[in-house]
Structures are given as structure tokens and as C-alpha cells.
Amino acid sequence: MKRKISNFLSQAYPFYYQGKELYIITGLLFIMTLLFGYFFEPFEVYQPEHKMGYFWITLIHSCTPVFMVLIFFSLKISSFEKENWTIKKEIILIALFLLFVGIVQFLIRDIIYDNPNNWSLQYFYEELRNTFLVGILFAFILVPVNHHRLNTKNVKNANALNISKSTATIANEISSYINELDVDSENILYAKAEGNYVELFLINGSKILKRLTMKSLENILDSYSNYIKTHRSYIVNMSQIDSVSGNAQGYKLLLKNCSNIIPVSRNMISIFNEKMNSH
Template sequence: MKNKIIKYLSQPAPVNDKPWLSVVLCIVVVLFILAIFEPFNFTLDSLGQFWVLIGFALTTMLVSSVAFVLLPWVFKKFYVPDKWTIGRSLLNNVFILIIMGVGVVCYDYFIVMKQLPQYFPMGFLVDLFATLTIGIVPLSIITIINQNNTLKRNLHSSKEINQMLSERVKSLSTNNEEFITLKGSIRESISLKTENIIYIESEGNYVNVYNKQDDKITRRLLRSTIKQMEESLQNYPMFIRCHRAFIVNKNYISNTKGNAQGYQLTLYDISQEIPVSRTYLKSIKDALQ
């Protein structure tokens, strides 16, 4: 059970690529909830209360801008699209709810209500819980919109790539006798026909080189990095970096699929699907064209 949960949380997830739209949506939803449902003893029945409502909007704009715009800009390594997972997304959403909830409740308590210190602890926590509950609504809407937009974009890109694949001439039987020597970091190396290398996968401090030989797929382990492999193959245009952990031979690409989590390549003679990062999507399109 534990392993299943870890595996699920480790699956890739779409990154929010429209942060300012998320900020606007949060403001609209908060204003709608306050004006229609009137929580926290708020009643929109006077000009003074209207300005209180504007204050809530400005507070929401401030804290949501911090959550959706400032944090991804400051902590760029945490928000890397290629490493974004369901687990990181859930953790990020919880954090967003907390800072938005604290911001809105602090505005309500210390500026609108001017609450006395003796009423602070329990009442503050109750209202914070209510705010977090309300905040789930806009955050859920943002997540759904982001997933749908990502799905549409990925399906469209996959359709374009598959169209390119259908128009190209398959060139697996070129009888190319050229060999390449891939060198490791401890004076080890392997020599293989370039046309027989299907793909290379990073595994810690090693790389797995998948090679087709006599109609059989072999795996050769080499102590090296995917970056070193990319440099070794830079003069061979059939090899494309498609992910931080994968290099593929474009002549073996048979199909591509897109979903809300990203792209996957299907290769001839291999059952495993190869992930494609958005970072390298243009490189694949250019190589296939």
C-alpha cells in the first residue's frame, strides 16, 4: 500500500503555466462567496461594507500573487516542470491554502473587526479553518482548468508529431555500418552500430544503452551521465534528447501520446513508453521535420 501511494505521488503532473489567471480567478471566487453567502458576519449592506469587500479583494490579490507568482519565481528549482509530480502539486496546494487563509483571516480580524487579543486564539483558528474550506473551491477550479488546458495542448502537439511521423520515410534498414564508441568515466567503453542504438536511459551515476542486435534487444550498462552521452552523440542527428533522463533514436519513434501529465513516445521493438519533457518537445518536432 505504501509503495502504491509513493508511486502515485511520484507521477508527473502539469505545472500551472498561467499564474496571473489563477490570481484573477481567486479574486473573483472570493468576491463571489463573500457577496452571495456573506460568511464571517460580513454583510454587503452599505458603502462601508463595499470598501471592506474591496479590501478582501486586494488581500486575496496580494496573497495569491505571492503563492502563484512570487514563490515559483524565487524557488525555481522546486517548480521545475520536468520534476513536477502529483506529490509536489498536493504539497504546493496545501501551502497555498494556508498562506491565503492566514492572509484573509488576518485582514478580517485585525483591520476589519479590530478583534481584541483575548478573542484571538480560538476564534482565529475557527475562521482560518472556514477560510481554508472555502479556499478549496477556487484552488480546485484552477487545478481542473490547468489540467484541461494542458491536456488540450498535449493532444494537439501529439497530433502534430504523429502527422510528421506518418509523412516521413522509415529508415531503420539503412545498412549503416558506422560504429560509435561510448566512453564511461572509469576508462570503460562500448562500441555499437549507430543504427542499432534504440535509446539511452539515465540511472543514477550510470546509463543504460538499449541496443538492437540480431533481432534481440540488449542492455549495456555504462558508468556515465546522460549529459556525457548527449555530448558524445551530438554529431549524430538521429539521436534526440527528449527528457532529462532519456535520449532516443528518432528512427525508432513509431508514435506519440499526450495526456494531462505530458507526452510519451512509443518506439519500434520496445514495449516501454519513453517520457517527453516540454523542454525538449520543440527539439523533437524540429528533428522530425
């Protein structure tokens, strides 16, 4: 049992806290918190000490985590290991977030409640407890369900790509010398961005370091249909893909005669599927 839990916690999980997805999650969090708090009234309330109607109190409590999400992730987003995100890291992040939300809920009690003991340890404990109870309930429902949904979807699609690949051979490019890279086009296995440099991994096992950006490399390889960007840091020679596997974060590529696993990020999956199926 302990090993199963450990294996589950170490599984890959998509990092949602950036760009458009962050705003979608924030909106869902607000709606779920508002509806749950208003209609279910999960905690005992003493109306005589309320400074406003219960709906407005629920609205304030629902807005607090929204503001905390935007502040929390705008300050810390760059420090997260997005590419190696796991269920364990997701749960730890949620726990830290709930702690901060609970503290803020305690600090705004004077706005909502007319109670001389607002700043007591009792109410500090109650706000933390209530925040964690609701947050953990949502997390235990949403995290496993979302992980299972994404993992099942990507595994299924990856298997379909493998079946399609086994019945049709991806055409090799006609060998041509790429002057900018000083290498034949068919000899590149994959490329990986390293800061202001790009590493070219060749089919013979060697590698070449070039001083150029990933965007520049994309432009150079644009006329070669066998190359596709699978991730912000990777470009792959599609004719060298041996197999495709899936997890909650996206796909993982195993290339011929190469032990390195190449990721296909979630935002590149649709483009990758289309290009793989078109060959």
C-alpha cells in the same frame, strides 16, 4: 462513478511549481484573488472594526497566498515526484497549501481588524473556512479545465505525428562506430541517465552502463540527426519510435521491440515536433 473518479484522479498532470511557470501561476493567483475578493465581497464584513480601507484589506489577503507559494515551493520543491505527478497529488498539494494560507490569514488578523477576539477559535475556523471555500472554487474550475486543455492538445498533436510518421519513413543513419560509447550508432535504442552514469539500451535487448553525464552523451550524439533528447533523463533514436501518445504532461513514446515507455516532457515538445516533422 467511484471508478471514474479514481481514474480521473490517477491521470497525469503537469507539474507547474518551478521556474518561470511558478511565477506565472503566482501572478495569476494574486490577480484572481484580488479581483474576486474586491468586486464580489464573498464574505460578510464588519467595517467598524477595519483598521484600513477594504481595498487594502483585500490586497493584504491576496498577497498572503503569493508569499506562501514562494516560501512553500522554495523549501519543498526538491522532494516532489515531478515526473509522476497526477491530479490526485495536485489536489492534495492544493489542500495542504490552503491549510497553511488559512493559518497565516488567521495570524495576521491583528494587522487588519480591531477586534479583541481576533485570536479566538471562532475566527481561526472562519479564516480556514474562507480560505478553503475560495481555494476550492478556483481549483475545481482551473484543474479540470487545464487538464482537459493540455490533454486534448497533446493527444491531438501526438496523433498528427503518428499520421505523419506513417506516411514517411525516418531515415536510418549510416552505421558508424562511436568510439566513446564502444557501440555502432544504429544499434542504440535509447539512453537513460542514472546519476553519474548513462544506460544505453540496445536494439538487441541488451544494455551498457557508461560513466558519463547526459550532457556529455548529447555532445557525442550531436552529429547523429536521428537522436533527440526527449526529457532531462532520456535520449531516443527516432528511427526506432513505433508510436506517440499524448497526455496532460506531454508525450509518451513506444519504441520498437521495447516495453518501456519513454516520456517527452512538456518543455521538449516543440523541439520534438519540429524534428519529427522535418524527417
